[in-house]
Amino acid sequence: MKYVRFIDKASGQPAYGILGDDMITEIDGTPFDSGWKLTERQIPAEEVKLLPPAPFSKAVCIGLNYRDHAEEFGLPIPETPVVFLKPSTAAAAHGDAIIYPAMCHRLDYEAELAVVIGKKAKDVSESEALGHVLGYTIANDVTARDLQPKNGQWTIAKGFDTFMPLGPYISDEVDGSCLMITSRVNGETKQKSNTSNLIFGIPYLISYISRVMTLLPGDIISTGTPGGISGMQKGDTVEIEIEGLGILKNTIA
Ligand code: MG
Numbered sequence: 001m002k003y004v005r006f007i008d009k010a011s012g013q014p015a016y017g018i019l020g021d022d023m024i025t026e027i028d029g030t031p032f033d034s035g036w037k038l039t040e041r042q043i044p045a046e047e048v049k050l051l052p053p054a055p056f057s058k059a060v061c062i063g064l065n066y067r068d069h070a071e072e073f074g075l076p077i078p079e080t081p082v083v084f085l086k087p088s089t090a091a092a093a094h095g096d097a098i099i100y101p102a103m104c105h106r107l108d109y110e111a112e113l114a115v116v117i118g119k120k121a122k123d124v125s126e127s128e129a130l131g132h133v134l135g136y137t138i139a140n141d142v143t144a145r146d147l148q149p150k151n152g153q154w155t156i157a158k159g160f161d162t163f164m165p166l167g168p169y170i171s172d173e174v175d176g177s178c179l180m181i182t183s184r185v186n187g188e189t190k191q192k193s194n195t196s197n198l199i200f201g202i203p204y205l206i207s208y209i210s211r212v213m214t215l216l217p218g219d220i221i222s223t224g225t226p227g228g229i230s231g232m233q234k235g236d237t238v239e240i241e242i243e244g245l246g247i248l249k250n251t252i253a
Contacts, residue, residue, distance in 0.1 A: 080208075176195060180241075
């Protein structure tokens with residue numbers, strides 16, 4: 001199924017639905033509850049304002065998880081995952097503007113596969129890990145590249161509002177271990193790889209992180225970006241496409 005989160009026009013509150021070809025069927029509950037039910041209510045997909053599909057308490061992001069991306073920075077291949085967090089205030093939806101911060105002079109996209117946690121995960125083994133996953137979505141780990149080295153750690157460079165576009169939907173129909181991932185700026189292809197090139201795979205990452213912090217339903221793990229990063233300007237359109245997960249599109253404002 002493909003799960004979307006959107007603003008219900010009648011109530012003005014967030015609602016969840018199942019995305020069909022071009023209609024959304026609203027559900028009673030959330031995909032993170034075991035007892036959700038389909039309602040009779042159908043809405044044309046083009047009429048809704050989408051929200052980030054996962055209302056995360058934390059976005060756990062992995063740095064340098066593709067060999068070619070580590071090489072483009074001249075950094076060694078990590079022996080353990082490089083992990084950082086983005087705040088929930090960084091979330092942005094498909095179609096939202098990414099705000100170019102005044103203190104930044106080089107703003108980069110990073111195409112990433114995001115794992116969406118469906119069931120609380122604490123100290124889970126690699127073999128149990130995928131049982132805690134609701135599905136997958138697309139993330140753009142937007143980065144103020146010029147601020148990254150200055151700070152020693154990455155909270156400032158990656159934590160601005162709108163720096164974590166997510167969506168457009170969560171799918172439980174794909175195998176995250178082998179998906180084509182592509183980014184484009186103004187239609188020009190910038191990154192092209194496959195999630196089979198991840199240095200640390202998804203079950204390992206879930207198990208490793210769950211031994212540090214409890215992963216809650218709605219939390220995401222953004223699995224890192226392939227090589228080919230570069231800058232964006234105000235007015236640019238950035239699209240990230242992952243096989244089976246659609247296209248996450250945002251403009252820079
Ligand atoms: Mg990244």
